[in-house]
Amino acid sequence: MDSQFWHKECEEKIYTMWRSKKEFSPQYDKLKETFSMVMPPPNVTGILHMGHALNNSLQDVIVRYHRMKGMAVLWLPGTDHAGIATQNVVERQLNNEGLGRHDIGREKFLERTWLVKENHHNIIKSQLEKMGCSCDWEHERFTMDEGASRAVREAFVTLYEKGLIYKGKYLVNYCYKCGTALSDDEVEYDSIQGKLYHVRYPYADGLGYITVATTRPETMFGDVAVAVHPEDKRYKNIVGTILCIPLTDRKIPIIADSFVDREFGTGMVKITPAHDTNDWECGIRNNLEMVNILNPDGTLNGNCPQKYRGILASDARDIIVKDLEEGGFITEINDHVHDVGHCYRCHTVIEPYLSDQWFVKMKGLAKKALGALKRNDIVFYPRRWENTYCHWLETIRDWCISRQLWWGHRIPVWYCKDCGKVIVSREDPSCCPKCHKTNLLQDNDVLDTWFSSWLWPFSTLGWPDKTADLDNFFPTSTLVSAYDIIFFWISRMIMSSKEFLGKVPFRDIVITGLVRDIKGRKMAKSLGNGIDPNEIIDQYGADAMKFTLCYVTTLGQDLLIEKNLFNLGSRFTNKIWNAARFLLLNLEGRNIRTIDESEYSIMDRWIYGRFNYACQKISYSIENYKFSDAAQCIYSFFWNDFCDWYIESSKQKLLHGTKEEKDKAISILMDMLEASMRLMHPFLSFITEEIYQKLPNHMGDVIVAQYPIFDKTRCYDDAHILVTSLQDVVRTVRVVRNNLQIAPDKKLKVVFRPSEVFLASDLIESEKGFISSLIGASIFIVDKESTQPINGAFPVNGLGYECFVFVREAINVDSEIERLKADTVKAKKALSLVEAKLANQSFIMNARQAAIEKEQAKRKEFLEEIRKNNIHIELLSSF
Template structure:
């Protein structure tokens, strides 16, 4: 057999694009496997079509790819459905910004032309996202790619809207909604980010109309007084019992309003008297309904004050109007004082503009009955969160759920399938566009101008992407899906709603497992964002280190429930591992020259061979358990420890004894087993380092099919050998002790030494006796054995857990020089020990430092103590 050449230097840029094209054109991303096995299905959290992938996407899709590739290699029919979201508000904002640069608006362009321009932007960004996902190695089935506004999904959206309307779960009505003046649309409660800001509490005197005095109110938003329709006090507040029912002259206006009582009022806040503005505050809305108060909307849809306010304030934005109102109140003698008052302010989750409570006609979904079904799915353990603590977020949101405002005042999105008859006012909600009014027969119908909330299409994602409402073969075979991998910030936006929709329309949960990914942060613990400029582009990582290095590093760092602090240097961990795999494989393949491969069975295995198969079994077992628990860090740690430590540092090193022997039969045996373990190792590593392992695997002798569909290694019970593992761990302890000793006294590996071992462990005696040649090769010893009656003079002792090793090295070292060096190092470590001990004894340090910092100092203290004891023992040996 000829040697097989790998490039001397690992360079992922040489093969990653080529390998991906090979997989895709070969159809290996499509579901295959054993149809008798349960399918494994993931639907991708669809990235917004306006965006490009950030590190959150990089993490999310890397972890999904690990699961998909693992299950594919288990022989299960495996499907990863890709797709993108039309992202109504975000996409429309992008297009409107582009139009603004050209001096245009969507209104000057017209709805039809605007939609055409938006589709162009969609196609542009979609192609970028697709290329990025392929670049990082996402093994999605691109033949099944979906878009939330493609024909099939649009049909599903319409079917759901009409059906829910028929069931009485969708209604239209005037209500107070969250309004983004910048985006020009209503938002659901979940789309509002509440941030605490420093505001002010303004105390204002409202004169009683009978001239008998005034009542004082306190407000953080004095500009809304123009919409006041009452002042309320608590019915048990004796301070105001004499004025309840009286009229007030509303300052700065010519209107009169009444003093009413309502138990919602907090007697301890401000003056205890509250101005009631039903059209601009949710609590005031409820009070207004209870007392049948007038609702006066004072805002235009762009956030400026409208004609329902006095002339001087019309057209002002809210902040300007607030300043003008405060000035006028002060000049009129109505303002008594202003106090600092922190309060929560709602912001648009997309553009970050301040949200205004705004009264308008909107479409809503009744959520209570669907929320009950989603809660039951969790209570019955039909869905499961990883980490489990996120179940609290899910259940808490369902318990406090409010009806969902689903209409958006946009042009980009699914147009609401509702028409109003201009002649009789009848509202028609239809699956097909109506041509005449079902009530009066008029053909004068006008479709609702609004579109549906983006989440209204994505809450159908797990089944609409598989062809629903049609009864497709994909829907029958692949629904429900298996797992969802997503971020914590959309548990209520998306996860809970998908469960609701699926329970409502499919009668079951859309997936069993919900894995909530960590958040990728910078090294300072800050969330990565464009505004902070601290983000990392996944493609920059791929360009510098390769996709495998990124995926492995992210998995290695993904401890369940802990965020990931990341910078570019961290990816070196994965890069070094990729290099290790490449170089170890290159070494093995270079040693094939002149060799003949033999069949591997139990008869030809020696002790170290049995040990490596046992360790391989343990690694496979650990990965299987970690996959079931969605512990990605445990998966990555297991394969890392096996390949780097067990295989490379120990087994490959040990096989040099046989590989470089004078026996061709022994060389053939060693190479055959090395190749078999390498083959299985590459299959073990493939989900985590897909390109690299595929490139090497296809060069192995006898391989004629791609690694992507090869079998994942299976646990072979007959190869499990706990007793051998215990013996080999003692061997490792011995070898490491001797190597550490060599390093301590600067004795190079090439210089052979005499070693004798003393132990009371009978099993270790047998093991060392039978494996003396192996031990000698690992510690570079030309005279190894168990301690007999020979003189220990000239030896130094290395103590292990179950043995003492005597190293005869006095003749190889300058004893006086080594004693001086040891004394110097002992003094140095004693100084460090005392300094650390003093630090830990400082109450100021221990009471203020984080627990992990204190723990690290304690570990350092132990390290210094052990080093001192070790060096003192060496010193005693040299002095004896």
Template sequence: MKAVELPKAYDPKQFEDRIYQQWLEEGKFKPVQGKEPPFTIVMPPPNVTGILHMGHALNNSLQDILTRYYRMSGRTTLWVPGTDHAGIATQNVVERQLAKEGLRRQDLGRDKFLERTWKVKEKHHGIITDQLKKIGCSCDWDHERFTMDEGLSQAVRESFVTLYERGLIYKGEYLVNYCPHCGTALADDEVEYQEVSGFLYDVRYPYSDGSGYSTVATTRPETMFGDVAIAVHPDDERYTHLVGKLVDLPLTDKKIPIIADSFVEMGFGTGMVKITPAHDPNDWQCGIRHNLEKVNVLNPDGTLNENCPEKYRGMSAVDARSVVVEDLKEQGYLVKEVVHNHDVGHCYRCHTVIEPYLSKQWFVRMEGMAKKALQAWKDEEIVFYPKRWEHTYTHWLENIHDWCISRQLWWGHRIPVWECQDCNEIIVSRDDPTSCPKCGSTNLIQESDVLDTWFSSWLWPFSTLGWPEKTADLKQFFPTSTLVTGYDIIFFWVSRMIMASLEFLGEVPFKDIYITGLVRDKQGRKMSKSLGNGIDPLDVVSQYGADAMKFTLAYMATQGQDILIDMETFKLGSRFANKVWNAARFLLMNLEGVELGEIAKVEFNTLDKWIYHQLNEATVTIKGAIENYKFNDAAQAVYDFFWNDFCDWYVESAKRGLYSENLGEKQRQVTILLDLLAESMRLMHPFVSFISEEIYQKLPNVHDQLIESTYPVFQEEREHKAEAALVQRMQEAVTGLRAMRSELGIPIERKIRVVVTFDKDFFASDFFTEQKALMATFAGASSIEVDSSDAIDVSGAFPVAGTGYEMYVFVREAIDVEKEIARLESDLDKHTKNLAKVRAKLSNEKFIQNAKEEAVEKEKGKEAEFEEKIEKGQKHLALLKSFL
């Protein structure tokens, strides 16, 4: 065999793109018929306007690990990629572009605007798919879908019409959440509540008979033009005598009644509230109970309309508020205004303040579907990992409202409803109608609104597989196996997919739901553009490689916890990849002139049996971890086996055979090492896919590509518990000696002399004797003498206790104890003085008050560092003084 040359330095840029392209060209991501059931996973589709952030990197890295693991485990495996048209977000992007040109979408018209939007979609779609490929996603790109492609558009229309036919879709005039900036209605769960600092205004409403006035508290005086009543609690003795009385609505010539309703909080403000049914959800319900008029005072763009006095028309709600307050003051209506912090709804896309707005919208009745989705959870048809997210799921379903699905946008799935302009017939159709089925007229106008983006993505697990057609993909790959997603869309998306699947196919769309943590910065803050603390996944790939990024994220993905990272964090994965590269390079350099043997015919010694036992243990741990979505445990097991067991222990011990003059022993050792290296690459492939493939394809003992090889599994013949116990006891002894060296500050280059004595019947005494030279190498010892007769004088030696044995280290032969004591005492004196300076600084109130938070934290870090050094130094000093 010839030696195989790997470049000296690990450089992922030299092979990651090349290998991915090879996989693509050879169709390695396509599902290959294998074990049943298949493993199917659908990618949560990123918005087509965005670029990948670290949340996407985490989510897709974990999906890639699952996909590669199950593919190598022999199951028919399909990972479906795709993108979402993101109605509001995408339209905002295009409208911002138009604004820079001094244009509005209305200036282009609907068709021209959509043409431009499709161009933006194509550009961003290309960026996103390139990014997904760059980070190594092994999804089947032939199955890629887009929420507005032809097939999914058919699925959307089918679902709308079917729900309409079942009486689950209706149109009505209701109070909805409305974003004036986006110009569209939003569902309740698309509103994010944020505490804002505002004012509570006490306003006088004069009695129409001139007998006085009532004082009403409000946070939104600009909506008073839509007031239709004042309400008090029926049990509020202060006001019961006023019920039925009329008051004058300030700044207008309107008169409105005082009514009684139990929703009024007697302790809030004055105990009187104005009722504005068209602009407040509670007032809306009150208006229904009392059959009150609904007066809308807003235009769709958030400005005040013709139902307001002429002075205020055309003003934005924010601008109108200050003008109304000033007029109330001038005309003697304003009693007082006080600072008042309260939660205000904001648009989840553009963060504009939401206006409750009266309009006609399309809704889906959700109660029945929600009950089915709750039952599926109760029947354990779906399982959340971690389980605590079940509460979010059940709480939302138990308190569900009808879903407002119409959006006043142009980009999206246009609602498949037409109205005959001659007979007012409403036509809901799977195909575009050409004439009215009632009167035959061709004068039909389609509904101008589009459907909520989530109305297409709630079909994602089955529409991507061809539904509503009965395709082969749908038959084979549905229901899917696992969903990996973030917790923030459990109600937006996860719950709705389950409801849709149960409604249209009669079964849940997936069994397991793994909820990832958030990726935060080192300070625990959510990554965002405004904070400037985000990390671009492509920057990580450029600096460290895709493998380093994926391994780091998996290593840190503790189930149920957020991940705190900065750019430096990815050095963890980079160091591991470097270790893999260097270990493989070392082994492949030492093949010259050695004939490769058959691993099945190789005779194993104790250490060989131990390493295969450890490989067995690692496969069991990884299998259990992956199948229970404990990615950090799986990555840790990969790391521990390769770095600790294989590199640090086995390869070091194997060097005796590798450098042996005995060709038979060298061949034996090389055969084992290459077999273990191949198995190690298989073991780590889901976690570091590129480097493992690059190395694997250079091994002389394999003939396939790693991506299509078999994942290691537990093998009974590799179970060697007795040999594992022997090696583990040796490792314990070596670790004890290394710890002693560290405690006493003995430099690594100083050799120590060690004597080992055994307890009677210590089961590893023969193994220790056999491996004493290897133990000496591991422990940095000049020699390890085995004394079973107590003949060697160990007086003055430092004892290191073990289980069944004791070791004695002749410390004075390795270091000058007196000199070391003097050095430690000097260091302790210096550290003590430095600690005093730091504590003085931290006790200075002026420093604490004036210094930046980072400076204070830096000093606290110094304090902890000096405390640790002092504690460690005192411990070392006490140990050394025991030798005097």
């Protein structure tokens, strides 16, 4: 073996081997249990970020584990066409060329979009391969491939035939920059500093005015009423009075409606049903006119005075406010912080917009999805996210599924231009079924991207056809996804699956947190705080990245990371490599044989017992999605138990034992190393495969080897008790060395005296050389019945024993005491300066918080130094 693990060279070689042997594909057998997962499809225009790395790392652990458990495993990868995001990419390209999409037409625009899709798809696929994702590329899907498109059309037509899809004029969230409607879930709300404008609306008879407060004065041209609360005594006598809209000749009434907040502003609210959600409901209740003042491009339309037409609503605000002020209509303007909706893709301010859209009726679908949770057909990990799921389903509104885009699944609806017939069809019609003429026009809109994504767990397996994949792998077993798309995707998949197949699409729903920077900020290009998974893999390796992410993640909680964090995984892979290399270097001339249990020493029985319990805990943790618990158990077992204790204890036999002892030692070590590679493989896939192939006792490839299982007959608790006592002895002496600051190269003399009840005396005797190497001391064991006093040594009591550490032979006690006293004096002087600074009110009032915290940290450091020094002086003075 090389002196270190060259991950860049090994990872590509090993991944190619796995794929060439089709070891990612499900080896289906009717006798085998199946396990299946669908990969949440990343947007095809993006590149994978650290959130994807976390999500796919956890999925890879799960599928590798179940594959090694002997199941037929399918992990199905794919990408999402991401309607708005992808169209934005292409439109930006056209803008750079001085063109718009209408300049080149729909067909040419779609050709360019497919090229963008292919380019980004290849990047995403290469990233997943570099991460080591063991998904079955033979099953890869895309939300606009032929099979998915058939499924989308089948779903649309079926829902339409059931009366669950309809078209109607409705108030939708509209992004004029993207040029499309958005669902409620695609709107992100941010608090912004705005203004609250108090505007006078004159009475039509010219005798006075009322005042309303609004944050959007430009929408007043769409006002159809002013509302007051019916119980507001201030305005009870003016309900029904007619007002004039400022800057126009339109007249509107004062009405009463209980949705008005009497405490906000003046308690009078202008009603603009075509541009405000609450006003829309009020307009429906009061049978008010709907006046739309916007064009699709966000400019003011012909329902506004001529002066303002063609101006973006956001730009028109300042002009209108100025004209209102000059006309005497503004009474005051106040600063006002309020939540404003933004497009989740381009972050443009959303305008509520009245338009014709296609909708899905959701309440019936939501009821089925809620029932699935109540019947325990689905389980969230952690369970608290069930509350989020229920809240959204219980308050659900109809889903606007039409988008004014060109990229996406075009709505399968045609209109006969001769007789007006509306045709909804699974196949493209050639003529009108009513008048039989061919003058047909397809609906221009496409479906919301999520309409194809909500079919993902079964459309990818061949639905609406009855396929072998659908029979074998649906419902899928587990879904791993972040909490931010419980609304967008998870609940919708459950609704569609229940509706079209009568089953839930998966049972276990594993919710991850979001990956943020070390300050808790969302990673973004604008902040420059993003971490590229490729960069981490290049520097540390794919195993180091995956293991670190698993080690530190807590389900459902956001993960704060920085690049240096991945040193954890890197150090561990180095430890694994060095341990394996050391053992393989000791193979020369050795006879590897099967060791019978009757030949085990206490240390042998202990390591097999520790391994056995590690198998139990890791399997339980993976099956219950406690990835951190599993990773930490792997780390603790391999680094601490196997390397630091068992390999170290075996070195005496490997170096100085007889041929038989060496053969036995290396045989057990190889057996344990081989089993450890299988145990760790789901978390550290490349390095375990590379080492596994070099072992004299390996069988095939570790990726498809049997995962170690817990065996209740191999716990060896008696050996664990004895070795724990040995470890306690070692730690006791190490604490003395540390407390007295004795350098590692200084050899000590230690006398060990067990009590009558101490059970590990024979083990201490047999492992005396091993213990000596660990504590850097010569150890002498006296009879447990001896009562002779031991003088000139530092005594330490343990559980059932005494240790006497002779430190004067290792250090000059008097000189050490003087040094510690001098250091204490210096620390006290420094402490007094810091405390004086912290007591200075001028410093506290004027210094930055970071500077204050720095001084507080210094104080803590000096106090700790003084405390430790005093302890050491007291110890050294005692003998």
